Every structure is written in C-alpha cells, then in structure tokens.
Amino acid sequence: MRILSAIVAATVVAVCNVAFSQTNWNFASAYQDNNFHTRNIAMFARDVENLSGGVLTITLHTNASLLKMPEIKRGIQTGQVQVGEILLSAYGAENPFFEVDCIPFLSQGHMTAWQVYELTLPFIAVRLDEQGLMPLYAVPWPGQGLYAQKPISSTKDYKGVKFRAYNALTARFAELMGAIPTTVQSAEVPQAFATGVVSAMITSAATGNDTKAWDFASHYYDVNAMNNKNMVIVNKAAFEALDSNTQKAVLAAAAKAEARGWVMSNAVQEGLTRNLAANGMTVERPNPDLLAELKEIGETMVGEWKAKAGDAGQAFLDAYNALK
Secondary structure: OHHHHHHHHHHHHHHHHHHHHOEEEEEEOOOOOOOHHHHHHHHHHHHHHHHOOOOEEEEEEOOOOOOOHHHHHHHHHOOOOOEEEEEHHHHOOOOHHHOHHHOOOOOOOHHHHHHHHHHHHHHHHHHHHHOOEEEEEEEEOOOEEEEEOOOOOOHHHHOOOEEEEOOHHHHHHHHHHOOEEEEOOHHHHHHHHHOOOOOEEEEEHHHHHHOOHHHOOOEEEOOOOOOOEEEEEEEHHHHHOOOHHHHHHHHHHHHHHHHHHHHHHHHHHHHHHHHHHHOOOEEEOOOHHHHHHHHHHHHHHHHHHHHHHHHHHHHHHHHHHHOO
C-alpha cells in the first residue's frame, strides 16, 4: 500500500507539473480563414502544439476579430497578444528595410522576392529586436495587379481616381499615377468600393478573391508589380519565457511554415487569377505602354527609397543587383 500510495502521489505531482507548464498564446491575424496565409498559420499552430508535446498551444484569431491590422504589431509589443501576423511594408516609416519589398518592379516573382528577403532580413531582425520583437517567418503575397472599374490603357486613366492604399509606398505609387490615395485595410475593401471611398487598387489575386473583387471591379491587370511579405512576429519576452525545448519547437514549426508558405504563395497565384476571370472579371496583361509607364514609376520609387535608406540601402541594392 505504501508503494502504491507513493506511485499515485508521484503521478499526481507529474500531472500537475505538466498542467502547470502548459502555455497558451493568442495569435492575431487580419485575414480571412480561407486565405492561404491564414491556412498556413493554422498549420503552424498545430505543428507548435505537436512538436512541443502540447506544452504550447496557440489560439488563432482571424479576420481582425481580436485586433485590426494596424493594431497587431503594437499589441504584440505590449503583450496584449504573444504572436501575430503583420504586413511588413506597412511599417516603412520605422525602417526603410521594412518596405523595400513593396517597391514596384524592384523584384518580380518569388525567386527574386526570396533574394530580397535574404538580403534584408538582418536589418529587419535588428530593428524588431530593438522593439522587443522577434521574427519567426515571412511569406510573400502573390504578384500584385491593378484593379479598376473601367478599361485602363495608360496611367493617365487613374488621374483623379480614388485609389486604395495599404501602406506609404502604395500611396506614393497612386500619387505618381495622378490618383488620390486612400488608406483602406483588407477587411474593409468591399465596403470602401461599395460606398465610393475608393474605385481602384493594387493588390494580389489572393486579396481579390478574399474580397470578391468581381462584385465591385470589372478589370484586373496582371502586372506582377511586387511580392510584398506578411511576417509572423512574436513578443521576445514571451518567447524567452519558454523552456529551451519549446523554443526549439516554435522555431522548427516556423521554419516549416516559411518553406510551406512560399510554395503555397507561388502555387495559388495562377489559380486565383483564373478565378477572377471565372467570376466575370476581364483579366489581361497591361499593354506595353502602360507597363513602361508603371516601370518608370517603379524606378522613381527606387531612387526615393535609396535616399531614405542611405549607405545601407545602397549596399543592399548593389548586392541585389549583383545577383541578377
């Protein structure tokens, strides 16, 4: 009986210790459940739980249900949530390297987007560390295209048009076309079009499908202007509070999510573009003159970014151009 009692007591202590060590993180995302970024995050959360042996679980809050997109980064910094997904280029005012992947035509396609990511990640990680944050992984959006409510043959067709912007660079892009930039978050796009707040935008086919762009736009021009990234970041103190094995589980799950997410992004682009057409939109490539005008705007924006980024920016551009 004494032996049995000792075994029971030891079992109770072990169970209590396991229960005590379990941790739950809240994850804030602004995108819909069916978005490929969100589906990848859900798999990341399951991997974390499995690899940590259930020590760490993650509750995912999607579609801006917990925090709106502009609130997520600050919410992670203050510990309101432990982990979340941000559109990195929305924070270009904090550091030019946060927004470099949103410069139109600096890179095109996932291969060059990866090169940009590798070269800029050290600068991004240092700035996040200064803010008590840590990058876990990043995944690009499919190439960005132009949405309009009428045929577009020149950037002059955008003159005076209310153009949806989601960061400083897309606002600048609109200005250089002669359009009027208006900041609208992804979840608010359909309402903004329906109420006349905006009547044109540049975004990926993924966001076009998420927002059912065929309900408010007639034309999509597949210009593949840039592959800007969403980044999953974590509160550094929350991460460091984990035991070493659980930290390794988080990093291993993040590495899987990053590799998987880049494949998903590349794979969904063609199908989602076809789906815009299947739902009645006119989908086409821009004519050569329009494409030349857009690329000229991109060159202007590269020069403006370089002026902000200084010597570090020039060093990045030199290293990136040497890879071409």
